[in-house]
Amino acid sequence: MKYLKNVASLEVDIDACTGCGVCIEVCPHNVLAVEKRKVVILDKDRCMECGACAGNCAFGALRVDKGVGCAAALINSIISGGEPSCDCSGSNKSACC
Amino acid sequence: MAELKFIKPELNKRTSACCGPAESMLQYANESSVSASLPVLKKNRKAYVTGSLMTDTGAVPVISTDITRSDYWEHVKCRASAFRNTYTIDPGLYAVGSPDKNSDVLVSANYKLSFDALRKALKGISAWILALDTKGINVWCAAGKGTFGTDELIRRISITKLDKVVSHRKIIVPQLGAPGISAHKVLKASGFRVCYGPVRAEDIGPYIASEYMATGEMRTVTFPFIDRLILTPMEINPAMKKYYPWFALITLAVFGLQPGGIFFRGALFGGLPFLLLGLISIFAGALVTPALLPFIPFRSFAVKGWITGMLLVIFSAGFAEIFNQVNTILLIFTYLFFPLASSYIALQFTGSTTFTGMSGVKKELRIGIPLYIGGLILSGLLLSAYKLQQWGVL
Numbered sequence: 206m207k208y209l210k211n212v213a214s215l216e217v218d219i220d221a222c223t224g225c226g227v228c229i230e231v232c233p234h235n236v237l238a239v240e241k242r243k244v245v246i247l248d249k250d251r252c253m254e255c256g257a258c259a260g261n262c263a264f265g266a267l268r269v270d271k272g273v274g275c276a277a278a279l280i281n282s283i284i285s286g287g288e289p290s291c292d293c294s295g296s297n298k299s300a301c302c
Numbered sequence: 303m304a305e306l307k308f309i310k311p312e313l314n315k316r317t318s319a320c321c322g323p324a325e326s327m328l329q330y331a332n333e334s335s336v337s338a339s340l341p342v343l344k345k346n347r348k349a350y351v352t353g354s355l356m357t358d359t360g361a362v363p364v365i366s367t368d369i370t371r372s373d374y375w376e377h378v379k380c381r382a383s384a385f386r387n388t389y390t391i392d393p394g395l396y397a398v399g400s401p402d403k404n405s406d407v408l409v410s411a412n413y414k415l416s417f418d419a420l421r422k423a424l425k426g427i428s429a430w431i432l433a434l435d436t437k438g439i440n441v442w443c444a445a446g447k448g449t450f451g452t453d454e455l456i457r458r459i460s461i462t463k464l465d466k467v468v469s470h471r472k473i474i475v476p477q478l479g480a481p482g483i484s485a486h487k488v489l490k491a492s493g494f495r496v497c498y499g500p501v502r503a504e505d506i507g508p509y510i511a512s513e514y515m516a517t518g519e520m521r522t523v524t525f526p527f528i529d530r531l532i533l534t535p536m537e538i539n540p541a542m543k544k545y546y547p548w549f550a551l552i553t554l555a556v557f558g559l560q561p562g563g564i565f566f567r568g569a570l571f572g573g574l575p576f577l578l579l580g581l582i583s584i585f586a587g588a589l590v591t592p593a594l595l596p597f598i599p600f601r602s603f604a605v606k607g608w609i610t611g612m613l614l615v616i617f618s619a620g621f622a623e624i625f626n627q628v629n630t631i632l633l634i635f636t637y638l639f640f641p642l643a644s645s646y647i648a649l650q651f652t653g654s655t656t657f658t659g660m661s662g663v664k665k666e667l668r669i670g671i672p673l674y675i676g677g678l679i680l681s682g683l684l685l686s687a688y689k690l691q692q693w694g695v696l
């Protein structure tokens with residue numbers, strides 16, 4: 206299953222990448238690979254912007270707008286003006302269990 | 303109980319792709335004071351705690367790998383209710399089997415469902431479980447929020463004096479926790495090397511057995527039918543509570559309000575088909591769309607929900623012949639309002655999926671919200687027009 210085309214904010218800084226492969230290990234959707242000791246994006250449409258790759262790249266070679274892909278959270282943040290957060294526990298909209 | 307010792311000490315010393323050999327053995331200070339930071343062995347002991355294990359830093363609760371009937375009942379209640387705050391465990395260190403200084407440390411959340419999945423998967427394995435304080439939220443969501451995060455992990459390692467409990471310097475973090483963790487920062491601050499384990503708890507056994515090599519499959523998140531179905535009560539509940547009462551109230555008012563006053567009969571007979579259609583659109587958006595997700599065309603959840611809603615409205619309207627004598631304005635209202643409601647409700651399911659990203663949902667909302675608001679206003683106008691027509695004004 207893939208979500209919308211061409212929207213993911215994933216970006217790669219090839220020069221900073223050392224080809225260590227950590228990002229490949231953490232990505233839950235098999236978005237990344239290392240070819241010729243550099244990271245490549247296999248399929249950007251599979252990226253769900255979880256931020257695992259960017260957070261675990263010790264060399265800062267990846268950038269992604271990490272955030273919750275949750276309509277309720279985003280609508281709440283528009284209404285309240287706050288940061289979108291998947292507030293599962295407090296409100297009655299429970300996105301994840 | 304003599305547990306099968308699955309993890310041989312020497313296993314930890316082998317090099318693997320993600321984790322080097324355990325670092326040099328530490329000298330053990332032989333303090334045996336019970337640390338207050340360890341999960342308290344309360345008098346009203348939890349059913350899953352079977353005993354305690356003395357370590358250099360104090361007593362650690364030993365937990366069972368059996369999921370009892372009361373655990374399962376809790377799972378069901380937890381899935382069905384919106385208030386899952388009570389399904390937590392105390393954060394801290396736990397023992398499974400009879401772990402020693404060389405045993406693996408597996409990190410989890412203090413959410414009962416995550417914790418149960420892990421301990422169930424550890425049958426026959428001796429290991430430590432480090433439960434982080436994620437405020438009772440599962441690993442995946444907590445990692446997104448940051449409560450399952452670098453800081454909490456470092457803090458919990460130091461509170462539980464993990465460096466004195468085990469001699470190696472490696473912790474296994476579920477891969478779904480990776481969005482909250484920066485492995486290199488944890489290493490720097492605590493000396494512990496983070497290894498990302500498989501996505502699903504049930505793969506933990508094979509992962510450990512294969513010397514900490516996760517296959518591509520173990521690393522990939524899927525979203526099968528059953529998982530999607532399990533999450534639908536989460537969608538139906540809020541829709542029924544938040545929107546349906548308002549909808550029902552307005553519907554009954556519209557049909558009950560007659561030139562000669564408020565009529566209960568009118569409200570019931572005129573309104574009933576619409577009350578049912580309201581339920582059908584919730585059913586379409588919150589249950590049918592998630593369940594049939596991959597089979598409904600288009601990638602947008604709003605579009606998927608609209609299609610399902612439209613099909614179900616057409617089907618049920620035709621089937622029940624509700625609209626045989628219904629007037630044109632109400633017909634337009636029906637085909638405008640109910641598919642849109644289904645679409646909106648389906649869009650909410652993005653919060654439960656494992657593959658929708660924020661940029662995509664933002665895009666859907668940018669286009670969707672004006673349409674929803676427009677549709678709602680138009681629906682209101684149509685209902686007013688219907689009333690005016692009925693009263694002979696139009």
Ligand code: SF4
Binds near residue numbers: 221229243
């Ligand atoms: S983690 Fe960073 S440095 Fe390592 S392969 Fe990925 S992008 Fe390159």
Ligand code: SF4
Binds near residue numbers: 231233236251252254
């Ligand atoms: S943000 Fe998440 S899904 Fe996207 S490439 Fe990185 S790890 Fe993979």
